[in-house]
Amino acid sequence: MQSISWRNTSSSWETLVWALSISALAGHQIMRKYDGFFLKLHASVVLLPPAVAAWYAMSLQIGQMSLVSTMALCYAIYLGALCTTVVAYRLSPFHPLYRYPGPFWCRTSMFVHAVRTTTGKQMTYLKALHERYGDVVRIGPNAISVRDASLVGPVLGPSGLPKSAFFTGTVLTESNxxxxxxxxxxxxxxRRRPWVRGLAPPALREYEQIGAARIYQLVNRLAEQKGVVILGQWFNxxxxxxxxxxxxxxxxxxMRDGDQTGLWTTLEKGTATALFMGQVPWLGVYLGHIPGAARAVNEFLEYSREQxxxxxxxxxxxxxxxxxxxxxxxxxxxxxxxAQLRSDGLLVILAGSDTTSSGLTSVFYGLMTDPSAYACLQQEVDRFYPPDEDVCTTKHHRDLHYVTAVINESLRLFPPTPTNSSREVPHNSKSLIYNNVLLPPGTLIHIPHYVLHRDPRNFVFPDTFWPERWLIASGQLELESARLPHGLTQPPPGHGKPKFEFVHNDAAFIPFSIGPMNCPGKGLAMQQMRxxxxxxxxxxxxxxxxxxxSRxxxxxxxxxxxxxxxxLPVHIEPRY
Known part of the structure; x- marks a missing residue:
């Protein structure tokens, strides 16, 4: 009798295991179809099948285990089967992104890439991946990174793809x-129309006096400093x-009182956590329902909404x-x-201050590590803005060709948004093909600025600060008469051109992105930096x-x- 009872118990558990495994297969298909922010549906898929199986096992008195042990076993079987199903599919030739190379573990879960972002070196990590695997790299189960400038227009341009749910995860909500x-x-x-009005040339002229007053305040405060000055902090x-x-x-x-409330610490902690959530946006949204979760992000969000x-x-x-x-x-x-205006307060703070201070810090880093470029810029500034000239008027900005070249070169080497957010092929669309790159529905496409900007196929001497490249590319300077990067010299007159091919691809330069979803504040940022x-x-x-x-x-x-x-520790000396 005991043998028969054991066989019946064994057979019943075998049936339950099969039922849970089939439920896991069905659950995977449901989650693939409804790959979004469906908290109740996803909770039901994950929690209900093993709970029902445990109830069934207890009602039939299968085995001699307690309710807790039965529940634990059912959940272990079901979740194990669900994870196995998901991972097996993502690794299999049946997955639409199977053709694209990339790290093995990145194929299994987006968490792998999300963890990488916590180091702050996502841009160099992606650059290394492209150097190893090529122009298209699979960085997640449904995500690829692209290092091909010919895809910038089709993906980001006027007829490009919509944005992914990246920002939804960063702000912990899918609304507002x-x-x-x-x-x-x-x-x-x-939604962009009022931003365009508020950042159009007439509005920028209204902001000139506001900017001038703050810049003169910065000049006065720097004149008061003694010893080593952390220049980037003052730009912040x-x-x-x-x-x-x-x-x-x-x-x-x-500038007057210092950062007594730890504003920039809050901002930096918030953006670091938000970037992680942006890689797995469903997690960000779900954590948004839990009080106290993602505290660093919530503190920054609340501060911006208060302002x-x-x-x-x-x-x-x-x-x-x-x-x-x-x-x-x-x-x-x-x-x-x-609610809409409260949410836009976050964008104003992040895009209006953090990116500009980043660009300015990189400009002065580039100048101080290249004295000859510094001298060229100094000469141009002195020509248009001698000591008796109001330096905060913008009437000469169009003629500041070398200043603009220095800004562009700094943004190329150190883009304030090094990797940007991703775009997504809509789930209800057909597969797209751009330059032999197949993009199935639901694919996330990353086009990292930093990687494009440092690709030697787009820019000669890609890791070198060389502002003259912009003047040569625009026809304002001949290559034969240009100042070359450190370590290179022009051949003697009459002995030909420099012994390298000049490469410059403007289409690959996207520090402000392009298309209808580009940064509407580009004009303001360039004006302020000049x-x-x-x-x-x-x-x-x-x-x-x-x-x-300096490294x-x-x-x-x-x-x-x-x-x-x-x-960026510097010494400052008055010129007059």
Missing amino acids: IHLSGIRDLEEHAI YLAYDFMSDMAFGGGSEL AMKRLARGSITRDLFHYLANEDLPKKDPPPT MVICALVQRFRFRLQEGWD RYEEDFKDYFTANRPD
């Missing part, structure tokens, strides 16, 4: 997303104070950016929902701290979607 996270192309175009302060004036009508005095609400409560004092975002320039048009560079170079001489290893800047340059810069 800021402008950069809107995935629907038509909705994005509508300037960028945030200006952004507060320009966007919120004031409220910040970091937006303070500005809305105060109303317009000046024609700041929120004057346009709230449709205050269009009296007959209703203002957008408050003003700051001219003001500081007109007034001061800068040199790196003695003994500081540390490259090594410590971190990618947390926006770039975290290392310290």
